[in-house]
Amino acid sequence: MNIVSAEFFCSYSSLNGLPSDGSPEIVFVGRSNVGKSSLLNSLCARKGLAKTSSTPGKTRLINYFHINQALYFVDLPGYGYAKVGQGERESWGKLLTGYIQKRQEIALVVALIDSRHPGMASDLEMMEFLDYCGRPFGIALTKWDKLTQAEKSKARRTVESCAPKAKFIVNYSSFSGEGREKLLTQLDIFSQ
Ligand SMILES: Nc1nc2c(ncn2[C@@H]2O[C@H](COP(=O)(O)OP(=O)(O)O)[C@@H](O)[C@H]2O)c(=O)[nH]1
Numbered sequence: 789m790n791i792v793s794a795e796f797f798c799s800y801s802s803l804n805g806l807p808s809d810g811s812p813e814i815v816f817v818g819r820s821n822v823g824k825s826s827l828l829n830s831l832c833a834r835k836g837l838a839k840t841s842s843t844p845g846k847t848r849l850i851n852y853f854h855i856n857q858a859l860y861f862v863d864l865p866g867y868g869y870a871k872v873g874q875g876e877r878e879s880w881g882k883l884l885t886g887y888i889q890k891r892q893e894i895a896l897v898v899a900l901i902d903s904r905h906p907g908m909a910s911d912l913e914m915m916e917f918l919d920y921c922g923r924p925f926g927i928a929l930t931k932w933d934k935l936t937q938a939e940k941s942k943a944r945r946t947v948e949s950c951a952p953k954a955k956f957i958v959n960y961s962s963f964s965g966e967g968r969e970k971l972l973t974q975l976d977i978f979s980q
């Protein structure tokens with residue numbers, strides 16, 4: 789996939805009123821602070837496209853980005869962040885699961901996993917849920933630049949063994965751009 793244009797489209801706080809033009813959607817999910825906004829910015833080569841933050845738990849909306857005027861990248865609320873109230877966590881968990889379950893336009897889901905913490909329960913639950921909903925998904929192992937060589941081998945082994953259903957696993961660094969071309973190729977192959 790060659791990204792020639794990427795624009796912020798709209799944010800939604802509920803499933804009502806999502807775009808109705810029928811364009812396919814490639815969805816990005818992951819724990820809060822996994823590096824999702826950074827990955828979207830690096831993938832689209834647009835620094836300020838998605839807001840990045842060192843304060844976790846800030847994105848509680850479904851953010852749509854229009855890509856090549858032909859499809860959407862969808863940034864879902866981060867999960868697994870403990871320091872918010874129960875009520876708030878529930879309402880925004882519902883938004884996340886409701887979207888994944890119901891949205892017809894989903895072509896592919898990219899599950900982001902922090903390469904320093906592979907095999908976390910919440911990530912495994914998310915992948916089980918994606919499989920249960922019949923959603924094809926691949927994995928981006930984020931913050932790959934932070935790992936030593938030994939940690940890289942170990943992280944790959946762990947993820948490969950706990951995600952047999954993943955269509956692809958790409959090592960990704962938003963800082964160096966490693967994995968960008970690979971991920972774009974996988975998006976092309978699996979979002980058709
Ligand atoms: N070293 C490194 N840090 C990253 C990378 N991607 C994101 N970060 C850092 O991780 C933190 C969270 O990133 P952000 O993209 O806002 O995560 P989000 O909450 O998942 O959207 C920020 O401090 C980023 O600078 C990466 O590829 N490498």
Ligand SMILES: [Mg+2]
Pocket residue numbers: 824825826839840841847
């Ligand atoms: Mg974010």
